[in-house]
Amino acid sequence: DQQVKQNSPSLSVQEGRISILNCDYTNSMFDYFLWYKKYPAEGPTFLISISSIKDKNEDGRFTVFLNKSAKHLSLHIVPSQPGDSAVYFCAASGTSGTYKYIFGTGTRLKVLA
Amino acid sequence: EAQVTQNPRYLITVTGKKLTVTCSQNMNHEYMSWYRQDPGLGLRQIYYSMNVEVTDKGDVPEGYKVSRKEKRNFPLILESPSPNQTSLYFCASQGVGQPQHFGDGTRLSIL
Numbered sequence: 001d002q003q004v005k006q007n008s009p010s011l012s013v014q015e016g017r018i019s020i021l022n023c024d025y026t027n028s029m030f031d032y033f034l035w036y037k038k039y040p041a042e043g044p045t046f047l048i049s050i051s052s053i054k055d056k057n058e059d060g061r062f063t064v065f066l067n068k069s070a071k072h073l074s075l076h077i078v079p080s081q082p083g084d085s086a087v088y089f090c091a092a093s094g095t096s097g098t099y100k101y102i103f104g105t106g107t108r109l110k111v112l113a
Numbered sequence: 114e115a116q117v118t119q120n121p122r123y124l125i126t127v128t129g130k131k132l133t134v135t136c137s138q139n140m141n142h143e144y145m146s147w148y149r150q151d152p153g154l155g156l157r158q159i160y161y162s163m164n165v166e167v168t169d170k171g172d173v174p175e176g177y178k179v180s181r182k183e184k185r186n187f188p189l190i191l192e193s194p195s196p197n198q199t200s201l202y203f204c205a206s207q208g209v210g211q212p213q214h215f216g217d218g219t220r221l222s223i224l
Contacts, residue, residue, distance in 0.1 A: 006155075034212060043117070043203050043215030044156070089155060099144050099207070100171065101165055105155035 003027045004092050006104035014112050019077040021107050023090035026071065030092040030102075035064060036076050038087045048075070068108070080111045087104075115140050119204050119216035126194060127224050134189045134219050136204030142214075144207040145187035146171070147179065149200040150218075156203065162187055194223045 005024045013019045023033075031052035037099055048071065050057040051063045057064050057074035063076045090104045117138045124130055138145065146161035148171075162181040175206030176198055178190040187206075191198060199222050205213040 004155075036215075042124035043205075043217050045215070049212060058165065091156075099146065099161050100169075101146075101158060101213075103148075103156035103158075105153060110131070 002105070004090060004102045004104040006088075006090060006107050008107050009105070010071065010108040010110070010113060012110045013080045015082055016079045019075075019076050019080045019109055019111065020078075021075040021077075021088050021090075021109065023073045023075075023104050024071060025073075025092050025102075027092070027094075028071070029094050029104075032089045032093045033064070033066060033099075034093075034101075035062075036089045036103075038089065044089060055102065077109075080109075082111050082113050085109055085111045115214065117204055117206050117214050117216035119202075119219045121219060122212070122217065123220050125222040125224065127172050129193050132191050132194060132221075134191075134202060134204075135194065136187045136189065136216060137185050137202075138187075138206035139185065140206060141184065141196065142208045142209070142211075143184070144192035144208070144209075144213075146205045146213065147177070147189045148203045148205065149173065149198075150203065151200050159189070159202075163207060168187070184189055191221075194221075199223045 034049040035047040038044040066073045087106045089106045143195045147159040148156045157173045160179040162168040203217045207213045
């Protein structure tokens with residue numbers, strides 16, 4: 001049973017436009033969520049996180065929104081740049097700072113120049 | 114430079130031949146973890162360690178062993194590898210209150 005789901009395997013966006021990547025989860029005990037970006041032949045790198053006490057966290061061009069009632073989070077990238085082309089994984093854990101993580105299946109973002 | 118180093122990066126081997134993938138971090142992190150990445154399944158946690166001599170199972174521990182004798186090292190051991198363990202493996206380390214740092218991956222092919 002996939003507790004963290006990214007239902008869009010891929011997404012293409014024009015440079016300068018907004019990219020919206022979505023993630024759904026089923027376990028109501030999750031209270032800390034993260035997004036990672038992965039380039040080919042490299043490990044995932046941390047992008048942004050959000051605790052369940054917040055509904056939004058922003059870092060430069062990246063904003064994560066959390067809708068706890070819908071068990072849904074999204075990553076917005078504005079404006080999108082060709083260097084953002086990568087696979088994006090969302091991840092969830094039960095307690096902020098805990099060590100057990102559940103990852104989604106990833107969304108491949110392609111930003112077209 | 115803060116690093117998580119995995120070795121080897123690539124390995125082709127045969128069923129039943131014991132192998133070890135090493136992982137080392139230079140950030141003095143307490144927590145380390147192993148994941149495997151498979152198409153359509155994302156990253157799945159195999160084992161994790163909260164500190165020296167403290168390890169616990171993740172979601173897919175079957176067929177794997179780990180040890181944490183030193184803080185910086187967290188090797189992944191496949192005692193009797195099978196073809197279904199062909200995958201891309203990532204090691205990660207994490208300090209308290211920090212996000213995970215990942216290595217660049219080890220691609221294992223078991224024939």
